[in-house]
Amino acid sequence: NYDNEDQQVDFLSFQEFLESIHVPEGKPITFQRFQQWFSRHKKGKQLNDAHKLFEEFRGVITGPATDKSWLSREDYLALGIKETIFLQEEREAVYSVFEKYLGFLQENKLYDSNVVSHQYLEKLQARYDFVIVDEVQDLTNIQLYLIIKSLHHVHDFILCGDSNQIVHPNFFSWSKVKSLFYKQEDLGAAENLIRILNTNYRNSPQVTEIANKILKIKNNRFGSIDKESHYLVESNGHTQGEVVFLQDNDHIKQELDKKTKASTRFAVIVMTPEQKPMAQQHFSTPLVFTIQEAKGLEYENIILYNFLSQEEQRYREISKGVSAEDLDKDLKFSRAKDKTDKSLEIYKFYINSLYVALTRAIKNLYWIESAPKQQLLGLLGLDNAQASLEIADSNSSLDDWRQEAHKLELQGKQEQAERIREEILKQKTPNWTVISGESLEALKQQAFEQNNKKAKLELFEYALVYEDRKLLNSLIKADFKPAKNPAKGLQLLQQKHYAAYSFKKPDAAIKQVNQYGPDFRNIFNQTPLMVAAWVGNVGVIKALFEQGADTEKVDENGFTALQIALSQASGDENYARKKLADTYLPLEPTSISIQVDGRLIKLDKHQMEFFMLNMMIALFYRTLPKKIVYSAGAFSSQDFVDAVQHMPNSVLPERRKKRAYLSSILSKNEFTKDDKHNRKLFFRIKRGHYLFNPNLALKVGDEWLNVYDLLSIDKLATQHRKQEQWWRVDMNERSSEILEHNKNIIKSQISSIATKQE
DNA sequence: TGCTTGGCGTTGACAAAACG
DNA sequence: CGTTTTGTCAACGCCAAGCA
Numbered sequence: 037n038y039d040n041e042d043q044q045v046d047f048l049s050f051q052e053f054l055e056s057i058h059v060p061e062g063k064p065i066t067f068q069r070f071q072q073w074f075s076r077h078k079k080g081k082q083l084n085d086a087h088k089l090f091e092e093f094r095g096v097i098t099g100p101a102t103d104k105s106w107l108s109r110e111d112y113l114a115l116g117i118k119e120t121i122f123l124q125e126e127r128e129a130v131y132s133v134f135e136k137y138l139g140f141l142q143e144n145k146l147y148d149s150n151v152v153s154h155q156y157l158e159k160l161q162a163r164y165d166f167v168i169v170d171e172v173q174d175l176t177n178i179q180l181y182l183i184i185k186s187l188h189h190v191h192d193f194i195l196c197g198d199s200n201q202i203v204h205p206n207f208f209s210w211s212k213v214k215s216l217f218y219k220q221e222d223l224g225a226a227e228n229l230i231r232i233l234n235t236n237y238r239n240s241p242q243v244t245e246i247a248n249k250i251l252k253i254k255n256n257r258f259g260s261i262d263k264e265s266h267y268l269v270e271s272n273g274h275t276q277g278e279v280v281f282l283q284d285n286d287h288i289k290q291e292l293d294k295k296t297k298a299s300t301r302f303a304v305i306v307m308t309p310e311q312k313p314m315a316q317q318h319f320s321t322p323l324v325f326t327i328q329e330a331k332g333l334e335y336e337n338i339i340l341y342n343f344l345s346q347e348e349q350r351y352r353e354i355s356k357g358v359s360a361e362d363l364d365k366d367l368k369f370s371r372a373k374d375k376t377d378k379s380l381e382i383y384k385f386y387i388n389s390l391y392v393a394l395t396r397a398i399k400n401l402y403w404i405e406s407a408p409k410q411q412l413l414g415l416l417g418l419d420n421a422q423a424s425l426e427i428a429d430s431n432s433s434l435d436d437w438r439q440e441a442h443k444l445e446l447q448g449k450q451e452q453a454e455r456i457r458e459e460i461l462k463q464k465t466p467n468w469t470v471i472s473g474e475s476l477e478a479l480k481q482q483a484f485e486q487n488n489k490k491a492k493l494e495l496f497e498y499a500l501v502y503e504d505r506k507l508l509n510s511l512i513k514a515d516f517k518p519a520k521n522p523a524k525g526l527q528l529l530q531q532k533h534y535a536a537y538s539f540k541k542p543d544a545a546i547k548q549v550n551q552y553g554p555d556f557r558n559i560f561n562q563t564p565l566m567v568a569a570w571v572g573n574v575g576v577i578k579a580l581f582e583q584g585a586d587t588e589k590v591d592e593n594g595f596t597a598l599q600i601a602l603s604q605a606s607g608d609e610n611y612a613r614k615k616l617a618d619t620y621l622p623l624e625p626t627s628i629s630i631q632v633d634g635r636l637i638k639l640d641k642h643q644m645e646f647f648m649l650n651m652m653i654a655l656f657y658r659t660l661p662k663k664i665v666y667s668a669g670a671f672s673s674q675d676f677v678d679a680v681q682h683m684p685n686s687v688l689p690e691r692r693k694k695r696a697y698l699s700s701i702l703s704k705n706e707f708t709k710d711d712k713h714n715r716k717l718f719f720r721i722k723r724g725h726y727l728f729n730p731n732l733a734l735k736v737g738d739e740w741l742n743v744y745d746l747l748s749i750d751k752l753a754t755q756h757r758k759q760e761q762w763w764r765v766d767m768n769e770r771s772s773e774i775l776e777h778n779k780n781i782i783k784s785q786i787s788s789i790a791t792k793q794e
Numbered sequence: 795t796g797c798t799t800g801g802c803g804t805t806g807a808c809a810a811a812a813c814g
Numbered sequence: 815c816g817t818t819t820t821g822t823c824a825a826c827g828c829c830a831a832g833c834a
Contacts, residue, residue, distance in 0.1 A: 644802090673821075695820080697803065703822055723810070724821050 046164075046638055050179060052629070053186075054149060055636035057156045059740065062145030073140050088121055093134055096120045098150035099176030100212070105154040106134075153182045162188050172197035173208040177216050236269040236395075238334055240277030243397050244269055249416050250391045256358045258384060277399030280425065281418040284342065284406035288425050289318045292339060292402065297321045298460070300432040300440040301336040305393045307343055307386075315341045322455035323440075327389045329449060330396050338397035343390060345407040351390075354383045355412035434550070437461055442554070442584030463553050471498050472561045472592060484514055492516045494559075497533070500525050501560045501570075502593050503603075503657050506753035509772070520756070530571070533558070537571045542579035554583040561592050569597040569623055570604060572615035577622055587625045590736055593657060594746035598623040602654035605683060612682035620687045629735040632707070632716040636735075644692060644701050645715045648676070652718075652728065653747065655679060661752045664778045665771050669725030673699035702726050721785060730790040744786060749779055 048056060051064060071086045096119065098106045107115075109131050113124075122130050141148060153176075164186050172180065172195045184190060195213065236244055248268045282288050296302035296319065303323040306315045315324050319341070325333065344351045394401055405413065408421035432440075441456040457463040469475050471494070479498075482491035492511060496519055499507035511519035518525050536544035545564055549556070555563045565585040568576040590596055595603065601619045605612035627638040628646060639646040652671060659675055676698045680688055691697065703709075707716040707729040718726045728743040736746065754771045 691803065694804090696805080699821065700803085700823080709823095 047627075048638070050149065050175065050183075052636060052638075053183065054152055054156065055631070056638075057160055058634050059631055059636055060147045060152050062147050065141060065146045065148050069144075069146065070137075073137075077136065089130065089133065092121050092130060093137060094148070094150060095176060095208075097131075097134055098148055098154075099178055102154075102157075102178055102181045102216070105151045106138075150176055150178050153178045156182060157185065160185050162186060164188065165192060167193040169193065169195045170197070172213065175208075177212060180213065181216060236271050237274075238398055239271055239395055240275050240397075240399050241271040242277050242279050243394060243399075243401055244271035246279055246401070246416055247391060247395050250387060250394075252362075253355065253358050253412070253415060254384070254387050254391075256362050257354060257356070258387075275399050277397070277401070279401045279403065279418075281408070281413070281421050282402060282404045282425060283408055283421040283423050284345075284404050285423060288404065288423075291425050291427065292404075293319050293321075295427050295429060296337075296339070298431040300436045301430055302339060303330075303333070303335040303337070303396070304339045304341055305330050305343070305396060306341050307346060307389060307393075311342065311346055320459075322452050322459060325449075325452070327393055329452075330393060332447065333449075334396050334398055336398045337400045337402065338394065339402045339404065340393055341404050342406055343393060343403075344410055344412060345405045347386060348407055348410065350383060350386050351410065351412045354387055355410075355415055358415060360415060434461060438550075438554075438583060445584075457553055461550070461553075464551060466552050466556055466558075468559050470557050470561045471559055484510070487514075493518075496525060497529050498560055500529050501562070502591070504751065504753075505657075505661065505755055506751055509753055509756055509768075512756055520758075533560075534567055534571055537564075537567050537573050537576055540573075540575050542573075542576040545573075545576045546579050546583065549580065549583050549585075554580060554585045555589060563589050563591075563597070565589070565597045565623070566591050566595075566600055569601040569619060572601070572604060572611050572619055574615065574618040574622075577619055581622060587623055590746075594736070594741075595653065596623075596625070596650075598625070599650050599654040602651055602679075603658055606651075606655055606679040607658060609682045613684065617684040617686050630715070630717075631733040631735070631740055632729065632731065637715060639715065644697075645705060645717060647688065647692075648698075648701055648705075649717055651676060651679060652726075656747045657752065661754050661775060663725075664752065664782070665754060665775050667725070668778045668781075670721050670727040670782070672724045672726070673702060676702075707731070719786075719789065721782065727782070727786075730786040749783055749786075752779060 046056070054060060067087070067090055070090050074086045074089065096107075096115070097112060100119075101107060112120075112131050113127050115127075120127070140146075160182065162185070165188055167183055167187055169175065169180070169183060174197075175183075180195075184193060187193060197208075239247065251268055292302075296304075299321070300323070302321060303325060304315050304319050304321065305325050305327060306312055307327055309326050312324055312326060319339070323335070394403075402425075403418065405421065409419075413419065437456055437460050441453045441461065444450075444453040444456070471479060476498070479491050479495055482488040483495050492514070495507060496511055496516060498504070499511065499519075500522060508519050508522065530538065536548060545568065549564055555565075557563060558567065562570070563585065565577065565580050565587065566589070568580060587597055591600070598620070601616060601623055605616045624641050627640050628649070630637050630639060630649070639649065655671065655675060659679075660670065663670055663672070663675065673695050677693070677695050680693050680698070683693070702718055705715050705717040706720050706726075707714075707718065708720075709716075716729055717732060719729045720726055728747075730742075730744065732743045733740045734743060734746060735741075752775065754768070754775055756768055760767070
């Protein structure tokens, strides 16, 4: 094991990698968008497979070339037969659609990551010592080339992938990767580039055996793709399992349904989205996946439902000419005989799908076919379909299901996760109205224009939760008495709304989570995690994590749970000393994504800049108004010293609490400075006074948001003070006048900088 | 093994503001 | 107006890794 705290590691998706060079305008094109567009503009009959076209565009026309963004019509027409999915006579039409596709991208502010990758080649500066790429089979040449160009030394990388896992007709092959290195002189020819790992850590030997037979059939029928994909897998055989071949009869389906519907250890896989509803008629488990969705998942037991029978003809074609004896022989390396026969390409997709589907099974495979007599099944040694089946009960607990739902959600399988939440966990959507946006405006109207007492109380509570002094002040003006005593109000608020979070034991809070899910919003638009952070209840925070609570959600103020905890700690010494030590670490996300100068930067949680940015956000509404009134400035290092002094050393070590250090971080990260490690977070209003860089954006959900759209300067207001005898003028009036005046100065400073950079 | 390098907190010189 | 505090900025120096 290698561990080095001083080494900075970025974990990036390819999308994020592109953004870290420069955030492209618009959104990346997805297959869904492409399909929508294509189905509306479909012309002619021969080109009707959206998948195939999309792959051709991405994998053939824009993907492979490293010297241009896309192939010209001549180049495309001149491609060799092994280089495209389409036949010579179709290509003219394909290219015409491609040209329309480029127009479609431009009109809709979409971008193709291949084209962008090519454009970025010149922008890119080497900045990594080492790169590891996983699932290379999903990257195109140009993308890979761009990644490797970001290295200081071209040979410092590891690529991992499996070309048998491709379930769309894409053009990845290891030999292409090799020729990329061969052709590009600047990368240098690499010898011994590829190592094959053929031990399988997932599947039982029984499943592996079938998988190997599929590889052999594929080899026999279609020849080898390249030498590197030319191998069989060995199971390391930790777990034993079985492969059960079944008839498609009611008894079996009922038995399977009965035993699987309450278990997280069974999943059903079908070939296409169209087959899903059929499978769902017979299987009530939420875990029904198409082959595209099943990629990357694994389950102890997999049910393949009519995987072959739906596409009987295609699979008959696949097994054509392959005999049982052929499978006994070793793999031999040879290319397909008739290379013009593109019809075979599509079959590769079907056989790869089958391979992927059954290798999802860790232990057992239950394979149901309505047409059990098929040549391919015979070749796999599955000739006698059982007519009956008994399997053991394996019901999973609600906790297992919750974790399953959480896991699926993280992998973007929303549909299945939602079905689990609805059908098994019986989670409901809350029946209250969340105060936010329009409903907040409506509430204000009721309170101030119709003088509705209940609305005023609700607004008051909302203002307390968010420390919204502007709202508090206007409530005082509207003669709402309780607003003059916010401390008392807070006490009542806690009793009324946060009672469930006041006990050491998390049971009461968890009960709500079980009802509404881990990230439900209360009437103030807070998730349970935010409330727990607000209250500082460690027990509840920990329990919420077990339920899969999300740390990156933001509240109405634009605060994450971590920032709420920091904000509480800055104003409450007791919270800082006793509670923060336990609340800070679990609430910390591993990094935050910021955008500056159009580039994405991930601030790792170990970096002081990460802490400072969170801290400044946390102090925004609480500390900034005072500063603006009394010093006509913004945050100074003293504010950070004050906020940080009572924090435990586990959160911030002693050396990081010193003024000189905090001050040097502020100074180092001024956006005007030109330093290698400058994160450009801050903007110096005047000597010693800092605010956020006006051109700083944060990632909220999957949208980029400018800091000043997230945090509103307009909402800043002073704290109302009691009328004193000696006041010659109303000090509350006076200070809010000063505040407004200084706010305007700051706002104009911000906008002058923000526009200058555009 | 010792020299080099990169990262990161510390220090100190100088400047500017605040204080009295 | 002199003294003290605070801010800015870059060089310093420590440490662990990398390398020959």
